Amino acid sequence: MPDSDRRxxxxxxxxxxxxxSRDEIELILDTAPQxxxxxxxxxxxxxxxxxxxxxxxxxxxxxxxxTRTSFELAAKRLSADTLSMAASxxxxxxxxxxxxxxxNIEAMNTDVxxxxxxxxxxxxxxxxxxxxxxxxxxxxxxxxxxxxxxxxFTIREHIRAQRNDPTANLxxxxxxxxxxxxxxRVARSNIFxxxxxxxxxxxxxxxxxxxxxxxxxxxxxxxNLREAIRxxxxxxxxxxxxxxxxxxxxxSLREYIRLFRIDSDAMKHAKPTALVMHPGPINRDIxxxxxxxxxxxxxxxxxxxxxxxIRMAVMHLxxxxxxxx
Amino acid sequence: xxxxxLMDSDAIRATxxxxxxxxxxxxxxxxxxxxxxxxxxxxxxxxRLAGQIGALSGVTPPVGSLATTLYRDDVHAGVKHKGExxxxxxxDGRTVLLVDDVLAAGRTIRAAMDExxxxxxPRRIQLACLVDRGGRELPIQADxxxxxVSAPPADWIAVHLTEIDGEDAVLQERRD
Numbered sequence: 317m318p319d320s321d322r323r324x325x326x327x328x329x330x331x332x333x334x335x336x337s338r339d340e341i342e343l344i345l346d347t348a349p350q351x352x353x354x355x356x357x358x359x360x361x362x363x364x365x366x367x368x369x370x371x372x373x374x375x376x377x378x379x380x381x382x383t384r385t386s387f388e389l390a391a392k393r394l395s396a397d398t399l400s401m402a403a404s405x406x407x408x409x410x411x412x413x414x415x416x417x418x419x420n421i422e423a424m425n426t427d428v429x430x431x432x433x434x435x436x437x438x439x440x441x442x443x444x445x446x447x448x449x450x451x452x453x454x455x456x457x458x459x460x461x462x463x464x465x466x467x468x469f470t471i472r473e474h475i476r477a478q479r480n481d482p483t484a485n486l487x488x489x490x491x492x493x494x495x496x497x498x499x500x501r502v503a504r505s506n507i508f509x510x511x512x513x514x515x516x517x518x519x520x521x522x523x524x525x526x527x528x529x530x531x532x533x534x535x536x537x538x539x540n541l542r543e544a545i546r547x548x549x550x551x552x553x554x555x556x557x558x559x560x561x562x563x564x565x566x567x568s569l570r571e572y573i574r575l576f577r578i579d580s581d582a583m584k585h586a587k588p589t590a591l592v593m594h595p596g597p598i599n600r601d602i603x604x605x606x607x608x609x610x611x612x613x614x615x616x617x618x619x620x621x622x623x624x625x626i627r628m629a630v631m632h633l634x635x636x637x638x639x640x641x
Numbered sequence: 642x643x644x645x646x647l648m649d650s651d652a653i654r655a656t657x658x659x660x661x662x663x664x665x666x667x668x669x670x671x672x673x674x675x676x677x678x679x680x681x682x683x684x685x686x687x688x689r690l691a692g693q694i695g696a697l698s699g700v701t702p703p704v705g706s707l708a709t710t711l712y713r714d715d716v717h718a719g720v721k722h723k724g725e726x727x728x729x730x731x732x733d734g735r736t737v738l739l740v741d742d743v744l745a746a747g748r749t750i751r752a753a754m755d756e757x758x759x760x761x762x763p764r765r766i767q768l769a770c771l772v773d774r775g776g777r778e779l780p781i782q783a784d785x786x787x788x789x790v791s792a793p794p795a796d797w798i799a800v801h802l803t804e805i806d807g808e809d810a811v812l813q814e815r816r817d
Contacts, residue, residue: 350711350725359731360760364711636716 325637329443329450330630332459333508341512342485344629345469351625351632354393366632367396370427374400376453377433382596382620383453383463387430390627396428414438418446427635431455449634451627457499463595464505466626468513470619471550474591487514492544494576495554495603496525498565502595503554507533520544521554521576524565541576542585551586552593553578553604569602579605583613591615643815647772647798648788650809656787657686660769661693663785668736671700673764675730677707679741679753680723685804686771687740703730707739712752712759726756733761738785742800744770747781772811774798 323343333341354364372391376384384400391398401421414433421429428449431439436456443450454460468486476484491510497503497519510517511534518536519526526537538544545551556572566572578592592604592614600606608614648656668674671694678687687704695701705728710716739753754766769785774792790813792798797814801807 350708353725353727354711357760359733360758363759365755366711366716632716 325633328634329439329452330461330634331440331443331450331452333461333464333505333512334459336461336509336512338512338514341465341468341509344465344626344633345472347629347633348469348622348625351393351628352622354628355621355624363393363395365395367391367394367427367635370394370396370635371425372396372398372428372430372631373421373424373426373448374398374430374453375421375432376401377431378454380432380453382623383432383460386620386623387451387453387462387627390624390631391428393624394628394631396631399424414442415445418442418448422446422448428631449631451630451634454501456501457504458501459505459508460501460595461505461509462623462627462630463502464509465630466619466623467506467552467593467595468509469626470593470615470622471515471591473618473622474615475549478589485513486510489515489550490518490548491515491550491552492518492520492548493552493554494520494541494544494578496556496560496565497521497530497554498525498527499557499560500554506552507535511535518544518548522566522572525560541578541582545578545582545586545590548586548590550591550593551578555595555597556599556603558599558602573602577601577603577605578608580607580611583608593619596620644799645813645815646810647790647813648811650803653771653787653809653811656771657689658693658697660785660787661690661697664690664694664738664769665698667784671698671702673734674700674702674736674738675728675732676702676704676738676740677728677753677757678704679707679709679739679749682742682800682802682805683707683740685802686742686769687738688804690738690740690769702738703728705730707753707756709749709752709756712756714748714752731761732757732763734764737763737766739766739768740770741768742771742802743798744768744773744781744783744786745776745798747777747779750781751779771800772798 355362374384374387388398426448430451430453432453433455436458438455439450439452452461475489476482493503507517520538520541523539592608594604594616598604598609676687676691678684684706691702691704708724708726737757767784770783771787773786773789795816799812799814801810803809
């Protein structure tokens with residue numbers, strides 16, 4: 317162990333997992349435990365002064381409860397001032413308009429802008445031309461980097477506890493992601509992140525919901541749930557977006573449930589140590605049965621708790637260590 | 642690089658014993674005392690002090706770790722991570738003894754006090770340091786001090802402890 321850790325964060329923004337190196341991902345994961353400790357304080361103030369006097373704007377163009385609340389709480393626990401901007405009524409915002417809106421927000425001297433947008437690439441475009449630190453809180457079907465980071469952190473904590481090794485990493489850990497891969501930014505960010513950390517990723521779901529060339533990302537693909545989860549250390553269920561049913565991408569919910577639901581029957585084929593995750597919100601008894609979601613192998617609520625710590629770590633690194641334009 | 646030995650392992654041991662006696666003398670109710678070692682080298686020093694206090698008085702105070710990282714006024718210089726704050730006791734109404742290896746500007750101690758205060762309201766906070774090297778930038782003094790040296794700003798006071806460095810020594814390294 318070095319005398320003190322002098323790794324320094326240099327990026328201005330967090331746009332996607334595709335842009336991050338393994339070292340950068342690990343720096344974020346290693347920065348988070350101190351923030352877990354802050355949220356767990358039993359007495360006193362659950363806050364630290366790292367972003368005192370800074371302005372964090374949550375700018376959400378899409379509905380979100382969990383992610384927006386998590387970012388807001390993270391900013392507040394860092395002592396930042398926060399503003400939440402209501403979801404825009406217009407779903408397709410043209411480039412110029414988005415820039416103009418951001419210029420107006422920035423006129424209030426913002427430090428961090430947390431952006432959720434239905435257009436893939438929106439945070440990327442804004443990050444290049446604006447001075448504030450931009451954090452992507454989900455852009456279209458593209459990426460949701462803080463979700464992948466909190467997932468990797470949660471997995472790492474459990475691997476470390478299971479192996480009783482405080483330095484264990486994700487090398488060789490087998491993660492199976494089940495469900496609608498095609499439309500999932502959570503899946504994309506997780507694949508980038510997990511692969512960079514050395515995990516083995518298997519995807520499973522209806523053929524219509526798995527992109528045909530996804531194997532290029534270095535993942536295994538199977539359409540058989542039992543086969544997919546047999547060796548898995550982590551079984552990650554994705555939310556089925558019910559509106560996709562009308563697009564004819566899977567014949568019926570009943571068939572999806574029969575073939576791909578993670579329930580106690582499916583879990584009989586998994587390793588006894590396998591853990592179950594889900595990014596939320598859950599469609600109960602569709603992609604995940606209630607018995608499993610609320611069962612002893614589910615670490616879904618830990619994902620939520622860790623989300624606040626990871627978002628505190630990201631904001632702290634960007635503001636106090638990252639370059640500003 | 643030229644280095645002078647300020648304290649060897651015998652001197653460190655004798656100093657910690659003396660400080661332990663002073664702490665016992667000052668604290669009529671030792672059961673109210675808790676020690677917080679400032680990471681990294683304050684923690685092994687706090688463990689040793691607690692052991693000495695226990696050996697001399699029969700009451701071994703609980704020990705915890707304080708990172709201070711989240712309360713520093715120079716976080717903008719980069720991220721320095723020395724571990725996490727962790728202790729299992731409530732600080733409300735207790736005498737909290739902060740333990741660190743080197744006292745210099747006093748900024749670490751300011752951060753440590755702010756951090757402790759966020760956990761509760763101690764009855765009082767005291768400070769024990771192995772070496773005071775001078776160069777204070779804040780009005781902070783140690784209540785218990787091992788050794789005082791007026792070192793030129795460029796010099797480095799290196800505290801080596803068996804638990805971390807494999808040996809006990811305090812060195813003054815001259816840097817031009």
